[in-house]
Amino acid sequence: MSGVQTPSIDFDAFIFDLDGTLLDTADDLGGALNRVLADANVAPVAEHIYRPAASNGANALLEAGFGDKWPELEQLALRQQLLDYYAEDIAVHSKCFTGIEQLLIALEQNNIKWGIMTNKPGFLTEPLVQAIPSLSNAQAVVSGDTLSVAKPSPDPLLHTAEILEVDPSRCLYIGDAERDIQAAKAANMYSATALWGYIPSVDAALGWQADFNWHSPIDGFNHI
Template sequence: MGYRIDAVLFDLDGTLLDTAPDMARAANRVLADYDVQPLTAAQIQANTSYGANGLIKAGFGTIPAHLNPTHLRQQFLDYYHDEICLKTSMYSGIDTLLSYLNKNKVPWGIMTNKPEFLTQRLLPYFPVLSEAEVVVCGDTLDKAKPHPDPLWHACQLLNIPPESCLYVGDIEKDMIAARAARMPGAVAGWGYIGDEHHPDLWQAQAILPEPAALIPILEQHNRNESAFFNQSCCTQK
């Protein structure tokens, strides 16, 4: 039996927005407070999608026992909040993709592990993202990705069953969450990942080289419902 993709959910950092410059600056301010060398470009590329904890751990290597990781994370959040959008930018082609979804009345939303107070501070800088029908953040529920609850919650808000909602994200944890939620997943190949991360092993239904690559996939799939996604991975909860 076929099924449709009737909605799309997106991760935020590394999928809709390139937040690396501003997140790296906040992390480097924390590191500087402890006389630690700033992050390298490779460390920034590899860890931005893992948020404050990923960047801080990359910088320290091993966090010294006398430092409190929770305190370090709070320092990061404070610095990032103060300068959240100095160099952050929307990825090229996202506006085209979102315009297509809006024009074709395909509901879309954002499901990110970014805390709500930062997400809501950042989105107004990009008016098209404020058009998201749902925004679910890392602290909206008591569980975050890769737990499926936030994705299920977003689907409930959209009134769309999980198997009919596509999740687009840029790290393996996003695809793990999609599989746990019994929904199809697509990798944002334009984000922070590289071939060395082996996204071909993430069991995603697609690896998208650019945002616009999703458009013909949606059109083909919804004309020939079971032609693209493997329904065996998309059984409703």
């Protein structure tokens, strides 16, 4: 795909990343992180610390919390502790970003298929999606461990397109991390950066050269 803001294109399917794209999950992830830190007698971290790490997995959150101490710690045990705490309270504060519900309704009204492809492991993806009523109509949900590889490999996106029964070149993938854009390009899908998500900065995100850069989910209406 071009990597340039292109004119309106009609798509057969939208595929979404989950954390930082469909859902604002940062406060639940941050809550789990701060429980781990409390157990280790480490001061809690504020939202501006954990939010940028929220799309990048458990290790990124823990590194944000422990800082320079992280390389010296029992990383596997702390990762499991974080995941256990998060699973206990997976949807206390998590909710759709403003505009997502309207976009999903519009897709359904226009008979455009939509699905979810996330690097989140399935044992967390499934209960989270089930807890959010607006996501109940997803026609495909593919997690980071559904296949043996995850993003930035294109394979999970290709698998999602196969479930949706849509040609990859007729799909648009929306995500808030560079690996999302890399995976979409490798899968021969169009890509859109969710600038409302957990991006490192707007300038950095624009440097990923997605086909579209959306400031709000409502920008998706231009492609329905």
